[in-house]
Amino acid sequence: xxxxxxxxxxxxxxxxxxxxxxxxxxxxxxxLPGPLENIVRSSGTVMASESVDLxxxxxxxxxxxxxxxGGHVRKGELLLKINDDDLQAQLRKTALQxxxxxxxxxxxxxxxxxxxxxxxxxxxxxxxxxxxxxxRDNLVSAIRRREVxxxxxxxxxxxxxxxxxxxTQSTRIASLQKLNPLKVDFAIPEKYAGQVVVGDRVEFSSxxxxxxxxxxxxAIEPKIDPAMGTLQLRAICGNRGEKVFPGAFVHIxxxxxxxxxxxxxxxxxxxxxxxxxxxxxxxxxxxxSVPVKTGLRTAASVQITEGISAGDxxxxxxxxxxxxxxxVRVTVQ
Numbered sequence: 376x377x378x379x380x381x382x383x384x385x386x387x388x389x390x391x392x393x394x395x396x397x398x399x400x401x402x403x404x405x406x407l408p409g410p411l412e413n414i415v416r417s418s419g420t421v422m423a424s425e426s427v428d429l430x431x432x433x434x435x436x437x438x439x440x441x442x443x444x445g446g447h448v449r450k451g452e453l454l455l456k457i458n459d460d461d462l463q464a465q466l467r468k469t470a471l472q473x474x475x476x477x478x479x480x481x482x483x484x485x486x487x488x489x490x491x492x493x494x495x496x497x498x499x500x501x502x503x504x505x506x507x508x509x510x511r512d513n514l515v516s517a518i519r520r521r522e523v524x525x526x527x528x529x530x531x532x533x534x535x536x537x538x539x540x541x542x543t544q545s546t547r548i549a550s551l552q553k554l555n556p557l558k559v560d561f562a563i564p565e566k567y568a569g570q571v572v573v574g575d576r577v578e579f580s581s582x583x584x585x586x587x588x589x590x591x592x593x594a595i596e597p598k599i600d601p602a603m604g605t606l607q608l609r610a611i612c613g614n615r616g617e618k619v620f621p622g623a624f625v626h627i628x629x630x631x632x633x634x635x636x637x638x639x640x641x642x643x644x645x646x647x648x649x650x651x652x653x654x655x656x657x658x659x660x661x662x663x664s665v666p667v668k669t670g671l672r673t674a675a676s677v678q679i680t681e682g683i684s685a686g687d688x689x690x691x692x693x694x695x696x697x698x699x700x701x702x703v704r705v706t707v708q
Contacts (some may be wrong), residue, residue: 398702401693403657404641405707408685411637411678413570413671417627419561419579421619424611425527425553431457432520434543437536444533448525448551455536455548457521466514469507476504529553530617552621555614559590561627562605570631571595577610579625588612588619592629638683639676644691645669654683655690655697657705662690664699 435457442454483500486492532550536542559579563571575592590612599606608629619625645667646653656663667682683689688705690697697703 396702398660398704399693399697400704400706401690401697402708403688403690403692403705404644406638406640406679406683406685406687406689408636408638411634411639411671411673413631413634415563415567415629415631417561417563417629419559419625419627421621421623421625422558422560423529423552423554423621424556424558425529425551426621427526427551429454429523429548429551430544430546431455431523431542431548432544433457433517435459435521435541437538437540437542440534440536440538442525442531442534442549444531444549446531448529448531450525450527452525453522454525454531455523457523457542459518459521462514462518462521466511466518469511469514473504473507473511476500476507480504523548525551527551527553554617554620556590556611557614557619557621559610559612559625559627560607561610561629562600562603562607563629565599565604565606567631568599568606571606571608571629576630577612578628578630579610579612581619581623581625583623584618586618588614634671634678636685637671638679638685639673640679640683640689641691642672642675642677644689644694645677646694654679655694655699656683657688657690657703660702660704662697662699662701662703 437455438458439456440454441456442448442452448454480497480500480503483492483497487494487497529551530553532552534549535547542548559577571592573592573595576589577592578587578589580587590610592608593611594609596607596609610627640654644654646655646664648666651666652669653664653666656665665682668680670678670680672678688707690703690705691708
């Protein structure tokens with residue numbers, strides 16, 4: 376038995392068949408704007424902040440090795456000495472010649488002051504002194520090229536030469552790595568290119584050490600990789616205790632500026648379709664399909680950038696059974 380529009384009761388079977396279907400009861404959420412921490416996740420590779428393969432500038436026999444493999448060295452510290460006996464002998468000889476020429480120049484200067492010699496004679500004596508001093512400087516420079524010194528503070532790697540061995544300019548002696556701080560190279564999708572700035576906070580973790588480190592973005596490649604559609608970034612992070620080594624693979628969290636009024640919906644509310652994505656809203660007691668554009672994702676939610684407004688009720692259950700236009704009763708979670 377049903378009630379007619381005028382309030383009377385009827386037993387007409389056709390009237391009973393026209394009765395509106397019962398609304399389907401589903402769960403949903405009311406979309407409210409809120410702050411969203413903008414975190415871009417990526418993966419990257421650790422690099423030493425400074426790295427170099429040590430080689431000698433001059434060929435010769437190794438006279439002394441003063442660094443320990445795997446040990447810390449200081450900038451300017453002598454690491455390897457190549458025999459320079461011939462240069463030292465020339466340097467001593469030049470020093471004696473400079474002394475003799477300086478005495479001669481002094482005598483000429485005194486005579487020139489008394490007009491006993493010409494200006495030309497004095498200039499010849501002075502030029503001899505200056506020429507010998509230049510020869511001395513060249514010898515000192517050549518002696519320095521027989522030394523290998525640390526260009527920065529760091530940790531020496533394995534050495535590949537021994538005392539008494541002969542090295543050339545192409546002989547690899549060892550590597551030197553600066554492990555604190557470290558650089559981390561990684562890439563992000565090009566859609567974030569306009570959002571990153573130098574100074575953004577970066578966190579990274581290593582599966583091997585299970586430690587988490589933090590640092591800052593300090594360099595941005597000024598072009599997009601056309602093959603990958605990514606932007607290359609570089610961060611610098613502290614590595615106190617030197618727990619992470621160059622070459623390690625790490626997981627990156629790049630924290631961009633917080634979005635103040637983000638509209639977030641549960642992940643299960645998103646319905647993939649042929650040309651994009653949709654969500655189901657309750658409007659006027661009916662289910663309504665609305666195309667949307669998505670933004671950032673978290674573990675349980677998706678940002679909606681276009682298609683819905685604050686205060687809309689988004690359906691989160693019964694999505695497979697619902698069809699647009701069906702009556703629906705929503706229990707707000």
